[in-house]
Amino acid sequence: MYIGLKNIQHLFSDLPHLLTGSDGIHCLTGWNKLATAPRPYTDHLLYVCEYSQDFDLSSFTDEMHVLCIAVPGSDLKLCSQKFPDTLSLLLIETSDPETVYTQLQNYFNMQCGVGMFGQTLLEFLSFEDGLQPAIEHAYGVFQNPVFVFDTNYNLIAATWKAIEKLNIQDQVIVNRQFSDQDFQMVNRQNHLHNKVRKSEIPIRAYNEKLGYEQMYCTINTKKDLGHIVVSAVNKPLEPIDTEFLLILKKYVNQQLKKDSFIRMSRGFNYEYFLKDLLDKKIATDRANLTQMNYVKSEFSGNMYCMVVETARSTSAINTSHIRNLVESRYPYSKTIIYNGQIIAIITIQKHQLIPEEYVITGQKICQENSLFAGLSNCFQDIMKFEEYYHQALRSIELGVCHSNEPNLFCYKDYYLEHVKNIFVQKESQDTFCHPKMKFLMDYDKEHHSELAYTLYMYLIHERNLAAAAEAMEMHRSSLVYRFKKIDSLLGEDFDDYKDRMYLILSYEMNKES
Template sequence: MINHIFVDQKVIGTMIVVESEKPFRETDSPIVGMIAKVLALEMKKNSFILYSKALAEEHFFKDLLDGMHDKGLVSEKLKTQHLVIKDNLYLLTIDISEFDRTYKTLQYFRELLDKMIFDCKSILYNDYIVIIIMHDNDIALSEAELERLTAFFKENNLYGGISRCFHDILDIRVHFDQAVTAAALSRRLKNENRLSFYKDVSVYHLLDLAAQKIDLKQLCHESLVKLIEYDRRNNTSYTQNLYQYLIHERNLAHTTLALHVHRNTLVYRINKIIEIIQVDLEDSDVRFQLLLTYKILDLLYH
């Protein structure tokens, strides 16, 4: 039997009662709940719990996320709490709205995440675990950290998002919104790694906002729609070939590696594609419109 202990609506502990001499009865559950509430009241009275450095930091970051913008007050809190904010900041948010709390607490997950990422602070905020990453360099996460997070997200069916880099802690709310958007798009686009950087999905965010005003299909380049229809009728894969060719900046060597085809085969396919869609791939504006169409279709049909 598990009961979480709350202080100021935050889980600060978990009480676990196990069967020993006899099995549980229906009347035991309310008693366990009452004991958890008594423990919470006692812990709230305890100045160590209420004013511990970790909890004070948590309240500070929560106030910032809630919109605290008084520079003087922020500066004073940083001094009194001996908080050192490094030059390069990133926000990682993990959507926990559908998290199953039956066997593991969010606090437990949060502690695991704290161990995975070097030099970070974390809080539970709304329906997210929010991790403030602070580095002297301009790399949000190392390859090892990314690998650990990806494995963790897959194992626990979670999605996360990382904001752009920022340098002023007062800008935390804007970058929280970026990270939340990236996490939502990671889920929507079925990102295999379950973790998206806002800088990589910001175009999708722009399109999502535009979709509230117009039908995105209006923005699609008609030639790509024509190529998709050709593939459907002839059981070919020219749409995918063109995409790889464009994202590899029309570099034949890189595209052949991505598609696992011979150079001559690729040249033939590109010429065939140009013949079908009748566009000038030397024109950068045309290439931009084609790539934008790929992103629109990706967003619409995921």
């Protein structure tokens, strides 16, 4: 951290002061009283003196950094004229120089401590000492226990020696992971989990269950890697602890990035293979498949891709628990964690499609755990996995437009909207519309009728008037009357299946426009 006179000026902002000749970018590492400071002077120290008319101007050198203390009521501008123009000078008025000395000493102790802490963590990272030794070292800096949780709320590092010495017996420490009660706390306490996950700076809150204040910090706001907690067991939290935690956060982020795949994977071959497919690291030509003998045996039959987007959830999610839940409910499924998402390949025996019970099961999992998930269509070629992964994501995007409630959204229910979205990027919906459907829609607008909707419902109910009337909650005679009007306008029997399909799609594409 660079410390210049502008930082020192801010330290004494409540006193009358005057700053001259400082660009604020100098790296001050400490301070000395000018009267007792050793020679030669250095531009990396701040020299402190009390104002005197009898200054020995020869004692000052170019580029020195000087803090001069004047008695209250002094003309600081006039005082500054006594000093050489080549100095960086800060003048302050106070009748208590000792307080200034104490504040300076405390400030440099803390700031240099931040720098030394950062340098030490850099050495840990460079020499691959790992996460745990760095967290143990952090106890000496915070003087309070430190805990690091991963994205699954497992306790992956902590100041264990201090915890043992302090005899802390919290359930999180005993089980080394969040309990149900802990999940309830972070979700209920003013949505603390969401605030921490989105905040770049640490958040402080009093933990009523434990009886002391804690400071929480997410490791990375752009990618869910977990969070860090400092518990004020030994001493109250201080402002400098925020600086220390921001430095520790950067270190932990880098450390977890180094081994994120190891943490998220269980070591199965298929995990590496699927992630490589999503990252486009595997060529999809058939010649390469001869070198992957395990592919045919691991991925056969009718497959569906299900993606759970944990980032959409408004509550804290135990990713590991959800992953295990999906695997237990869907036999022969294979799951991976990818970019914070839970991705499952659900395999059905050949010549069979996914049972409706599977969809209902997925919907229950989502609704009970506040999850948003998407289910792709069926595919048989694992090399096309990436396409169906994006299809599952697209089903979530389309589904939440209709209902922003936790659920499993199936692509088959939203394919037509996808087609429509792609079509209207280049063409108007009107250009696609069947002339007869367009005629009815224009007629409806002018006469405030529903003939286009009536024809649409009649066609999608296989031209069964009774079924259409029931779906529209109309009396059959009323529907017959409407059709007489349609016949008088169009004179159409709708026997051509291609024409019927065109009319149905025309209404689907234009009903919201």
